[in-house]
Amino acid sequence: MIGKWIGKRMVMGLIVLFIVSFLSFFIMQVAPGDPAIAFYGGNAQTLTAAEIERITRAYALDRPVAEQYVAWLGETVKGNLGISYKEGRPVFEIIMERLPNTVLLFSVTMFCIVIGSLWLGTVAGMRANSIWDRGLSTISIATSSIPPFWLGILFIYVFAVSLGILPSSGSGDVGGNGGMVDKIRHLIMPASVMIVTHVGIYARFLQESIKRENGQYYVKVARANGVLERSIRNGIVRNASIPYLNYIAMTIPSFFGGSIIVESLFAWSGIGQLTVKAVVTKDFPLLMGSIMVTGVLVVITLFIVDLIMYAIDPKLRKGGIR
Amino acid sequence: MKLRKALLFWYSLLGLIVLLTVFSTILAPYSPNDMNMDEIYSAPSSDHWLGTDHLGRDVFSRLLEGGKVTLVVASGSVILSLFIGVVYGGISGYFGGVIDTVMMRLLEALITIPALIIILVFQVIIQGGMWSMALLIGLTGWLVTARIVRSEFIRLKEEEFVKMANMLGTPVWNILWSHLLRNSIPAIFVVTLFNFAAAIFMEVSLSFLGIGIPPAIPSWGNMLYYAQNDILIGAWWIGLFPGIMIFLTILAINFIGEAWKNPERRRVND
Amino acid sequence: MIEVRDLSIHIQGKHITHHMDFTIPRGNITSLIGESGSGKSLTVSALLGMLPDDAKVSGSIMYEDRNVLDASDQEMENVRKQDIFTIFQDASNSFNPSVKMGRQLYAFSGERVGDSLQVFNEKMHVILDKLGLGWEVVEQYPFQLSGGMLQRCMIACAFYVEPALLIADEPTSALDMVLQKEFIQLLIRLNEEKGTTIFLITHDLDIVAEAAHEMIVMQQGRIVETGKVETIFSHPQHAYTKRLLESRF
Numbered sequence: 001m002i003g004k005w006i007g008k009r010m011v012m013g014l015i016v017l018f019i020v021s022f023l024s025f026f027i028m029q030v031a032p033g034d035p036a037i038a039f040y041g042g043n044a045q046t047l048t049a050a051e052i053e054r055i056t057r058a059y060a061l062d063r064p065v066a067e068q069y070v071a072w073l074g075e076t077v078k079g080n081l082g083i084s085y086k087e088g089r090p091v092f093e094i095i096m097e098r099l100p101n102t103v104l105l106f107s108v109t110m111f112c113i114v115i116g117s118l119w120l121g122t123v124a125g126m127r128a129n130s131i132w133d134r135g136l137s138t139i140s141i142a143t144s145s146i147p148p149f150w151l152g153i154l155f156i157y158v159f160a161v162s163l164g165i166l167p168s169s170g171s172g173d174v175g176g177n178g179g180m181v182d183k184i185r186h187l188i189m190p191a192s193v194m195i196v197t198h199v200g201i202y203a204r205f206l207q208e209s210i211k212r213e214n215g216q217y218y219v220k221v222a223r224a225n226g227v228l229e230r231s232i233r234n235g236i237v238r239n240a241s242i243p244y245l246n247y248i249a250m251t252i253p254s255f256f257g258g259s260i261i262v263e264s265l266f267a268w269s270g271i272g273q274l275t276v277k278a279v280v281t282k283d284f285p286l287l288m289g290s291i292m293v294t295g296v297l298v299v300i301t302l303f304i305v306d307l308i309m310y311a312i313d314p315k316l317r318k319g320g321i322r
Numbered sequence: 323m324k325l326r327k328a329l330l331f332w333y334s335l336l337g338l339i340v341l342l343t344v345f346s347t348i349l350a351p352y353s354p355n356d357m358n359m360d361e362i363y364s365a366p367s368s369d370h371w372l373g374t375d376h377l378g379r380d381v382f383s384r385l386l387e388g389g390k391v392t393l394v395v396a397s398g399s400v401i402l403s404l405f406i407g408v409v410y411g412g413i414s415g416y417f418g419g420v421i422d423t424v425m426m427r428l429l430e431a432l433i434t435i436p437a438l439i440i441i442l443v444f445q446v447i448i449q450g451g452m453w454s455m456a457l458l459i460g461l462t463g464w465l466v467t468a469r470i471v472r473s474e475f476i477r478l479k480e481e482e483f484v485k486m487a488n489m490l491g492t493p494v495w496n497i498l499w500s501h502l503l504r505n506s507i508p509a510i511f512v513v514t515l516f517n518f519a520a521a522i523f524m525e526v527s528l529s530f531l532g533i534g535i536p537p538a539i540p541s542w543g544n545m546l547y548y549a550q551n552d553i554l555i556g557a558w559w560i561g562l563f564p565g566i567m568i569f570l571t572i573l574a575i576n577f578i579g580e581a582w583k584n585p586e587r588r589r590v591n592d
Numbered sequence: 593m594i595e596v597r598d599l600s601i602h603i604q605g606k607h608i609t610h611h612m613d614f615t616i617p618r619g620n621i622t623s624l625i626g627e628s629g630s631g632k633s634l635t636v637s638a639l640l641g642m643l644p645d646d647a648k649v650s651g652s653i654m655y656e657d658r659n660v661l662d663a664s665d666q667e668m669e670n671v672r673k674q675d676i677f678t679i680f681q682d683a684s685n686s687f688n689p690s691v692k693m694g695r696q697l698y699a700f701s702g703e704r705v706g707d708s709l710q711v712f713n714e715k716m717h718v719i720l721d722k723l724g725l726g727w728e729v730v731e732q733y734p735f736q737l738s739g740g741m742l743q744r745c746m747i748a749c750a751f752y753v754e755p756a757l758l759i760a761d762e763p764t765s766a767l768d769m770v771l772q773k774e775f776i777q778l779l780i781r782l783n784e785e786k787g788t789t790i791f792l793i794t795h796d797l798d799i800v801a802e803a804a805h806e807m808i809v810m811q812q813g814r815i816v817e818t819g820k821v822e823t824i825f826s827h828p829q830h831a832y833t834k835r836l837l838e839s840r841f
Binding site for chain 2: 141
């Protein structure tokens with residue numbers, strides 16, 4: 001059962017990556033000048049005729065577009081993402097330097113959002129019509145209407161400019177001697193901006209699905225029979241978390257989009273900031289690489305969410321309904 | 323009763339914002355692009371209600387003009403995404419079967435790719451003005467609409483009156499138009515409202531990154547782009563007010579959308 | 593054990609029950625019979641102190657010197673936990689679909705009486721054997737078991753808890769004939785072995801004839817007749833009861 005299910009998910013992930021790779025390849029095609037030279041960016045002038053010949057062969061540049069795509073895809077899968085136009089270094093290397101920062105920011109924010117929304121959503125959902133219930137419904141709409149980068153600007157003004165207690169930008173690795181504490185100090189603002197603007201809407205979704213679950217027949221039966229409230233609540237949250245996880249999976253792409261902007265604002269040197277920089281400086285190989293990596297990140301994250309769902313929902317495992 | 327009042331408030335707020343921006347040319351005390359190098363970074367005062375920016379331009383005037391640009395771009399893109407979404411979702415929902423499966427798989431894959439990434443890619447190539455921005459946001463914003471239209475069509479197709487119409491030999495276009503589409507309007511309206519909020523978000527985000535609307539045209543996002551640096555020297559007014567406008571606009575749309583969503587949900591369950 | 597006096601319930605201006613008077617004597621099986629929609633399920637909710645928020649009630653339900661309708665939520669929660677076990681109609685929806693049966697059986701029985709998991713495992717093992725359910729059900733999820741098995745799991749918990757009062761709200765209506773018979777036998781066994789008072793709600797006269805000592809006949813929210821089962825079967829007073837009895841054969 002699990003084999004079949006994972007297989008289906010993998011195929012979906014591959015389709016997504018194919019579309020992303022088309023996008024990326026499309027950039028190479030429309031980039032000005034000879035694609036191969038564009039791909040080798042700033043080093044193009046220094047290439048000898050023999051090297052150009054080699055590149056042309058490797059990327060099948062004298063062949064039809066379809067074959068070029070296959071050749072390019074082959075190189076990409078091997079980890080050869082070309083050379084950055086601006087930095088003159090392999091794109092793969094640059095991305096690998098940046099990747100830990102993005103993963104750190106993403107996992108810290110996602111972790112806090114999940115914990116926070118589980119707590120808020122459960123408290124509000126289990127007490128229908130309480131202040132918590134109505135309060136969360138309103139506040140979540142309000143917080144999700146705040147543009148994250150604007151909140152970031154306000155944060156910078158308050159905490160960096162006025163109070164001077166937090167660094168306004170960077171990810172702490174410039175001097176390289178700050179260690180963990182420095183890293184955390186840099187992380188606080190970008191992470192809290194993402195958390196504040198997202199936790200409410202996730203909590204609200206959970207709250208709604210808990211309220212729906214709370215009206216289920218089995219809950220009535222359990223209450224009538226003096227089952228401990230704690231056991232009832234755990235059961236409800238477990239069931240309500242299945243649509244909640246689905247919702248997380250659905251919103252993860254736009255969450256990645258949001259973190260691109262927040263990374264740029266705080267000059268957090270991750271993949272998102274890199275992508276924007278590549279667009280602004282028209283560094284095509286770098287842009288192609290960042291897009292591919294973002295695609296891979298999204299697909300991996302979704303796969304993890306799927307695995308969690310698989311673990312929680314016995315119906316998926318036992319091949320019941322759905 | 324209380325809810326109605328609140329809703330009325332959000333309608334009025336949204337209406338007010340739209341009116342302010344529509345009549346920006348009349349209402350603005352200065353021309354939005356008038357530079358005054360003697361008055362750069364002046365804080366809010368009776369001359370400049372909301373202060374001036376790094377080129378001495380009046381923030382209030384730019385706020386009104388910028389709102390117009392932002393709202394026009396958002397509206398244009400929403401109309402486009404509505405059209406694509408209805409056509410795509412309609413075809414998928416009406417025909418069903420293999421067509422539906424293939425179209426929905428493709429849609430699921432597309433939904434997985436952050437829209438911002440797609441727009442970035444095209445923006446680096448086109449680098450156009452307002453309208454190309456609207457085009458790009460519209461081209462990436464139709465996915466949810468398509469999904470809703472599809473599920474509405476599938477639901478309605480099974481309804482008695484549609485089956486009747488089919489049996490009576492009503493022409494296909496008539497069924498599509500007067501039965502399926504007309505009855506999907508409430509759901510489409512709600513998703514379009516939320517789409518509108520998302521489009522505003524997208525425009526301001528891109529312009530904020532400096533890769534959206536060209537810097538020469540004021541928009542709420544562009545104003546925030548400069549605010550990033552201005553805030554560091556303490557000029558808080560440049561960033562504060564456009565943000566408040568964006569926040570209030572999206573807030574109003576979201577509350578209106580929620581209010582429309584709920585009776586809709588009840589109706590479907592009945 | 594329970595005395596209901598002048599009980600009227602209405603929800604959103606609609607009368608569900610009118611001035612009901614009846615008694616549930618201790619140690620007996622009392623059956624409430626009436627067609628669906630006659631207000632039986634809401635009466636059960638009232639007995640349990642679990643009426644929906646928008647319900648308005650008048651009258652009294654005395655449960656051992658205590659009026660259920662005046663008791664606080666907390667008090668009723670304790671009463672339900674200590675004295676009452678309720679089996680509902682729809683067994684296949686009575687359990688949380690994503691939690692293993694073992695955990696849920698424990699929540700319904702051992703946990704509520706304060707037994708440790710070990711004690712529960714030993715005791716439940718014996719009961720499941722007695723009811724013809726294998727121990728392996730504890731490793732399964734509700735959707736892997738049939739309605740009949742789930743209902744037997746419920747009664748297994750009742751056997752475990754040995755409540756002072758067992759309320760069974762149409763427990764067999766989702767089961768087929770053979771399972772129905774079996775289930776009723778289990779109820780009778782519980783009554784005879786443990787002396788459990790049972791309040792059995794049903795629309796099926798055969799079940800009443802087979803199991804109950806006392807019966808209450810309900811029609812459109814009103815009690816039309818109460819008494820010993822034999823008496824009512826041989827000398828029905830009310831027209832509705834007569835009709836019911838006639839249609840039985």
